[in-house]
Amino acid sequence: MYIEHLVGKRLPDDPKDAQTPGHRLLLRGGYIRQVGQGIYSLLPLAQRACSRVEEIIRQEMNAIGGQEILMPVVSPAELWRESGRYETVGSEMLRFTDRNEHPCVLNMTHEEVVVDLARSNVDSYRQFPFMVYQIQTKFRDEPRSRGGLIRVREFTMKDGYSFHRTQEDLAAYYKECHAAYVRIFRRVGLRQVVDIESDTGMMGGSVAHEFMLVSDVGEDTLVLCDACGYRANREVARSARSYAATEALQPLGNVVTPAKKTIEEVTTFLGTDPTHACKAVAFVGDGRPVIAFVRGDFEVNQAKLRKALRTGDIRPMTEEEFAPFGSVAGFVGPIGLDTSKVTLLFDESVARSPNLVIGANAVDLHTTGFNFERDMPAGTPVHDLTDVNEGDPCVECGKPLRLTRGIEVGNIFQLGTKYTAAMSFEYSEEDGSLRTPIMGCYGIGVGRTMASVVEENHDKFGPFWPISIAPFQVQICCLGTAKDETVAPTGQKLHDELTAAGFDVLLDRRSVGAGFMFADADLIGAPIRIILSPRHMPRGMAELKFRLAEPREDLPREAALDTLVETVRTLAAELGKPYA
């Protein structure tokens, strides 16, 4: 490939909308082009890298028995009605009608479609287990996209679905898939990927893990224990906080707190601190008022709240919505509410901390000396509703937890029978009985993985691509083509030989300054660079340079091919498996 033919102009200036270092480089290098909000075209450089990511995924999925299929982007609404998600999933699913006014959706995931596929093709226990996967476009109408390819609305995803007769079989396969994911992320060149316990969200199911690239530009918060290896998404992370109470219990007592609404205002006014306050956070979940009570120094974790309520539909409460259940915004407390009209949820920080200040459900009034055990009806349930914080004791080993950010590049779920049961997928078991298969699903964002590689592997001049997914493995820079007319043909010959030997080679023989040429080469990021200049010509030499390392060396051109084969092998070996 000649660089002048490569579609995708490299930009001299930084695009002003670039959010992250990787986004900036992908735009500047002419890898991607934004078409709309969260919608991008992939130009040849990005498409090449993505194709290689896909090929690695294919190899690893096939290696664990996956069968590649392709399901449609568009589905009739009926399939999503069958599972119930047509109603439960919100506006992130794009809905429309076709010319016959038939309601359709753009699939944002394919559980419904794959169950429909499987139930019409699988009847017997003999056919289990099996896994099908596809690499297909998804559309999710995210309320907000950002960060280039890290968070987009339309994207390519590898999604796999496995079906099993027993939970044990699913669990075993889940482990296999987990191991395949570890291999995939290592082979594409990501180093700091960790698997963490995750929320099951709208997917349902019980066990789930996310594969996260540790990165400051990530949107998720990871909770990690360096001592024992506990790691979880903050949405589900637990900690072993203790609430050792040594204080004598105080009696309940009302106190006037004029216009003191926030925890900060109330505790300052009363001369106490947030660990002695009860924070009431009001939501509406599935249309019913809900108050979450957490101690004043903690934050409500909405994912945990959703789980406790068993709904995905929650929103903050508006001020007018407090009166019907007997309270008022800013002064909400657990005593005296009409519990036929409002759901109360208590975090254990409230249940176990003594002598808390609570709202008295009346304007400018609080109550002191609240003690959960004493003041609430026996048997009132206690939940875990709060965010884990930096330094909290690990739930497994008690050592301090660490928080960091991460980009979710993949996830795996044990779904159980949520979809197979809802959609009446049954097969005949050995004993003749009808059974419902148990399902797992496994996703990897292809574009996001490619973009994550850049986030993790770059300098200010450009990406450094791992050999396994580099758009071009070798770039040949011909310097001084005007001064010495043998340079360009020599570069051409080398290009042809290396291409014939199976390398992806980009040849630059333009009459431009060396700085210009090298700057372009840095943006393209080929791991191996061969530089030819007039001074190499008489000696039959060429210069070999790696994108990642400064040392350059001259080598005889005759040996270039052998050296490169060896070099590529070495680079690939570092990624865990020889690149084909």
Added chain:
RNA sequence: CGGGGUGUGGCGCAGUUGGCUAGCGCACCUGCUUUGGGAGCAGGGGGUCGUGGGUUCGAGUCCCACCACCCCGACCA
């Protein structure tokens, strides 16, 4: 959905007390000179000034509406 911001050539921007053929840098084309970290000179091509309407002798510039995109928040496998 709430708050804020920006729309002028491929990219980055100036021009906005209304006034001539709408400019600059980079990129692009032609020629010459250059050539080891974004070269120089000369010439050249390219723009419905986001869209629609209005005010005016005259609108990139003023008014109204709309649209797109960006940021913060809400939201989210």
